[in-house]
Amino acid sequence: MATKPALDLNFVRAQFPSQCWEWAFFENAGGSYVPNSVIDRVTSYMRETQVQPGASFQPSATAAERMAEGQRLIAALINGDPKELIIGPSTTYNMYTLSHALRPLWDDGDEIIVTNLDHEANNGAWRRLADTGITVHEWPVNPETYELDVSALKQLLSPRTRLVCMTHCSNITGSVNDVAAIAKVVHEAGAQILVDGVAYAAHALIDVQALGVDYYAFSLYKFYGPHIAALWGKTEHLLAAKSQNHYFIGEDDIPLKLNPGGPNHEFTAALVGIADYIEAVARHHLDPIPNGFRDRAIAVFEMFRAQEHALCTRFLDFVNETPAITLYGRTKADAMRAPTFSFTVAGHSSADVARALEADHVAIRHGDFYALRFITSLGLDPDDGVVRASMVHYNTLDEVDRLITGLRRLIG
Numbered sequence: 001m002a003t004k005p006a007l008d009l010n011f012v013r014a015q016f017p018s019q020c021w022e023w024a025f026f027e028n029a030g031g032s033y034v035p036n037s038v039i040d041r042v043t044s045y046m047r048e049t050q051v052q053p054g055a056s057f058q059p060s061a062t063a064a065e066r067m068a069e070g071q072r073l074i075a076a077l078i079n080g081d082p083k084e085l086i087i088g089p090s091t092t093y094n095m096y097t098l099s100h101a102l103r104p105l106w107d108d109g110d111e112i113i114v115t116n117l118d119h120e121a122n123n124g125a126w127r128r129l130a131d132t133g134i135t136v137h138e139w140p141v142n143p144e145t146y147e148l149d150v151s152a153l154k155q156l157l158s159p160r161t162r163l164v165c166m167t168h169c170s171n172i173t174g175s176v177n178d179v180a181a182i183a184k185v186v187h188e189a190g191a192q193i194l195v196d197g198v199a200y201a202a203h204a205l206i207d208v209q210a211l212g213v214d215y216y217a218f219s220l221y222k223f224y225g226p227h228i229a230a231l232w233g234k235t236e237h238l239l240a241a242k243s244q245n246h247y248f249i250g251e252d253d254i255p256l257k258l259n260p261g262g263p264n265h266e267f268t269a270a271l272v273g274i275a276d277y278i279e280a281v282a283r284h285h286l287d288p289i290p291n292g293f294r295d296r297a298i299a300v301f302e303m304f305r306a307q308e309h310a311l312c313t314r315f316l317d318f319v320n321e322t323p324a325i326t327l328y329g330r331t332k333a334d335a336m337r338a339p340t341f342s343f344t345v346a347g348h349s350s351a352d353v354a355r356a357l358e359a360d361h362v363a364i365r366h367g368d369f370y371a372l373r374f375i376t377s378l379g380l381d382p383d384d385g386v387v388r389a390s391m392v393h394y395n396t397l398d399e400v401d402r403l404i405t406g407l408r409r410l411i412g
Contacts, residue, residue: 007307011284012394015277023363024399029171029340029390030365031221032202037280038225038273041066045269053265063265070271071263074230076294077275078206078216084238086231086255087263087271091198091219092121094231098194098215099125101241101258106162108133113156113164113191115139116373117148117172122165122196122217123373139166141377146173146328150182157189164193168216169200172371172386173329174340176200183212192237198222198229202392203308203338205294205301208232225274226267231258304393311391311400312339318404319343324411328378328386339391342369344380345411350387353410360406362399364389 013021015035025033045066053063068082075082088094114126116138130136137156142149148166157164164186169176179195186193194215197206201218208216214234221227233241235254243249243257251257275293282289282296285303290296312333319327324346330337345353350366357364367385368375375385389403 005285007303007393008284009396015280023361024402026364026389026391026403028392029199032224032392035224035277037276038270041270041273042226042266045266066269067265070268073275074271077297078232079209080232083254084232084235086259087268088229088231088259091217091229094217094229095121095125097244097258099129101244103129103132104242105240106134109135110162111135111137111158111160112162113137113139115148115166116377117141117170118167118196119171120370126165147175148177150185161189161191164191166195168195168197169338171199171369172342172374174338175329176336176338179211179213199340204305205298224277226270228264228267307393308339309333311395314397314400315341342386342388344386350384353387356410357406360402362403362406
């Protein structure tokens with residue numbers, strides 16, 4: 001069995017541009033830093049193969065190969081088939097495309113269930129189908145726990161439910177939902193399930209097969225990649241969905257039929273750089289190194305998770321002993337919590353808190369983070385929202401201490 005030592009943060013941080021570490025960067029949920037390997041892949045594609053891909057001449061053929069390799073490796077990371085993976089410009093765009101592709105399969109009066117916890121990317125496209133004759137039900141957050149209760153979902157499910165849309169991990173509370181258990185409930189009701197994994201993907205390796213979902217979406221720019229997004233779906237569902245591409249793109253041409261205009265060329269090719277980064281971390285830390293790429297990725301993400309657990313524990317220890325801070329989410333560092341923390345500080349606007357910490361070179365933001373429905377449900381000023389500090393494996397305990405020191409000074 002591979003030995004998994006503690007994450008060597010000096011090595012990890014050396015894989016990124018040095019400018020990344022001028023600030024204690026806690027806006028990772030908005031977009032993670034990108035390793036040099038991804039930057040190099042973008043650059044090499046544009047320098048060497050900036051042509052229309054897919055022709056027989058060498059630069060064009062190489063361009064297509066690089067794009068296909070990027071798609072293949074991301075599919076391998078989530079335990080899916082490359083033909084089941086759509087690489088689009090954003091999760092919001094992918095959701096609108098999918099909603100238009102699925103609507104013709106449903107009758108007027110059929111039902112969709114959405115939450116008031118999700119980022120709007122997994123809300124707006126589905127709620128707008130109400131204008132076309134679909135009945136939309138809201139699965140509300142428990143106001144005491146800030147989490148989704150399966151019992152409330154069961155009351156909403158009916159024989160006419162066609163799709164349940166939910167988040168794997170809240171981009172506000174950091175709470176992780178038991179997707180596999182919920183998927184079983186949804187399927188027993190005869191419906192499909194779509195999961196937004198944008199706020200989860202950076203923290204734990206996704207396995208769409210083990211989760212048992214029908215569709216899974218995540219943003220690659222929050223997964224150490226360029227500013228594009230991925231949508232995975234089961235083959236049979238993608239084939240059944242109606243094409244959203246040009247009329248001459250066949251209904252059996254997946255994933256292209258659900259990708260109007262096709263994927264971004266240089267960014268799709270650059271996805272190989274995410275795998276390069278994972279491979280570099282694996283080679284540096286693991287002895288022996290697992291044979292398969294996904295097995296190596298699993299081991300690497302276990303180390304990432306251990307580092308994040310330490311960060312999570314340090315910050316929550318501070319929050320739990322500081323009455324002036326109201327945290328929206330779990331107060332314990334466990335497997336059902338990501339290191340994404342949203343809070344308010346008594347006597348201070350969220351905007352003032354974020355600005356005050358700039359003096360310590362601590363980078364955080366405030367607002368609704370496109371989860372306006374949830375922020376409103378908390379009774380908060382939607383313009384001011386919450387302060388959010390979101391961490392990933394390359395953050396250090398010293399950086400967390402800088403955040404804590406700044407907050408202590410502000411609170412007084």
